[in-house]
Amino acid sequence: MTDSDRARPAFRSRGTHRARQKRSHALALFFVAAGALLGWVLPRWERHLPEAGLTFDASTAQATLAAIAGGMITLAGFVVTAITLVVQTVQTMSPRLVAALGHFSSYLxxxxxxIGTALFALVALSQVRSDDVPRVTVTLAVGLVLVDAVTVLSLLASLRHAVTGGGLARAVGERLRTVVDQTYPAAAQASGPPPPAPGRPGEGEAIRHRGQPALILAVDEPRLVRLAARHDIHVRFLHTVGDFVGSDTAVAHLYPAPGRHPDEARQRRLARRVAACVRFGPSRSIEQDTAYGLRLLADIAIRALSPAINDPTTAIEALDQIEDVLLRLADRAHGPYWLVDEAGRPRVSCPAQHWPDLVSLALDETLLYGSANPQTVRRLHALLDRLLAATADDRRAPLAERREALHRLAATALHDPLLNAVAAQPDPQGLGGIREPP
Incomplete structure (x- = not known):
């Protein structure tokens, strides 16, 4: 399929980083408030119920609740320390990964x-009397300790993936596959090029970024398309998600439908509503930005190949994910695209990267920094061979150029004939894989 204007329906990101953050904050606050409230209400409520639960005398119940409260507070401090250490480790792979992956919302x-369990125990402790022991409350506190312990063990076990380059590469690859399927629909879902929007790029009502200089993080596509369809307008974006824009920079232009001439005041109101569909921020997000996902994978690979780290196996794990993403992109339409409304009419025009741009972003720096490492060279040979075999003729030129560049760079960096011959063998494992029969 040749690169041309493509059309696709609008989609809503499956949980943006900001939305996940808000949910995590809300859930954490809920647990804290619920623990305090339940510790106050439950002992009073159970006085009207038949006795049930574990049998404790007053002194034992008080000691148990006090131990639970102190233990949960200590454990919360341990979790904070563990998260701090993990964040520092992740930042050594790439300082952008912490924000991009949002790994730590579950730890909040x-x-x-x-803390909710600790508050429950502390508040319930104030309700224990020598002649009135809330047995259900104490039993529930013991049960919450078990729930907390299982949750802590489960989440700490997942940290072993968060602190490795391969685990981070797999996390990025998993998120990126979803983004690719949304932003680059399969060939059967992509329509032919729709008619161009009225007017030229410099005409129409300008939609400007009025805040401080920032990056375009995302666009609320469903809302924008509904707005364009309701008012019969077209929107042409001048910048794509991930671009840095300065204050008062024109981000897009708004065009009325042919033959319609709305008044300037209405156009300005529409422009403000369109501008509200664009979200800005200090750092890029992977949610609608396939190129940024590839950027993160390339960062992991080249950081692992640096002399200070010298970990080519991690670079291989990043290349595994890059290969999978490029294979998914190989038969998709690329370049500028249109968002269409429910009737299939084009409403929003957006710029986007072409296939050669994505290949360059994914591979060029790893070609440069990995050319002196036989393991990385062998994996790159296998990656390029597989992509060339799976790609249509009109998409092979960027891949063939990089295979030739890999031969030149490896021949220059690996002077020893034996190492040069070893590196020339394609190997999906880098080193140690099964060779193809001659």
Whole structure:
């Protein structure tokens, strides 16, 4: 399929980083508030119920609740320390990964659960009397300790993936596959090029970024398309998601439908509503930005290949994910695209990268920094061979150029004939894989 204007329906990101953050904060606060409230209400409520639960005398119940409260507070401090260490480790792979992956929202919920349990025990402790022991409350506190312990063990076990380059590459690859399927629909879902929007790029009502200089993080596509369809307008974006824009920079232009001449005041109101569909921020997000996902994978690979780290196996794990993403992109339409409304009419025009741009972003720096490492060269040979075999003729030129560049760079960096011959063998494992029969 040749690169041309493509059309696709609008989609809503499956949970943006900001939305996940808000949910995590809300859930953590809920656990804290619920723990305090339940510790106050439950002992009073159970006085009207038949006795049930574990049998404790007053002194034992008080000691148990006090131990639970102290233990949960200590455990919460341990979780904070563990998260801090993990963040520092992740930042050594790429400082952008922490924000991009949002790995640690679940740990905020865990922190809220632990503090909520501690508050439940402390408030319930004030309800224990020598002649009135809330047995259900104490039993529930013991049960919450078990729930907290299982949750802590489960989440800490997942940290072993978060602190490795391969685990981070797999996390980025998993998120990126979803983004690719949304932003680059399969060939059968892509329509032919729709008619161009009225007017030229410099005409129409300008939609400007009025805040501080920032990056375009995302566009609320469903809302924008509904707005364009309702008012019968076209929107042509001048910048794509991930671009840095300065204050008062024109981000897009708004065009009325042919034959319609709305008044300037209405156009300005529409422009403000369109501008509200664009979200800005200090750092890029992977949610609608396939190129940024590839950028993160390339960062992991080249950081692992640096002399200070010298970990080519991690670079191979990043290349595994890059290969999978490029294979998914190989038969998709690329370049500028249109968002269409429910009737299939084009409403929003957006710029986007072409196939050669994505190949360059994914591979060029790893070709440069990995050319002196036989393991990386062998994996790159296998990656390029597989992509060339799976790609249509009109998409092979960027791949063939990089295979030739890989031969030149490896021959220059690996002077020893034996190492040069070893590196010339394609190997999907880098080193140690099964060779193809001659």
């Amino acid at each position: 919920v865990l922190f809220g659960l632990l």
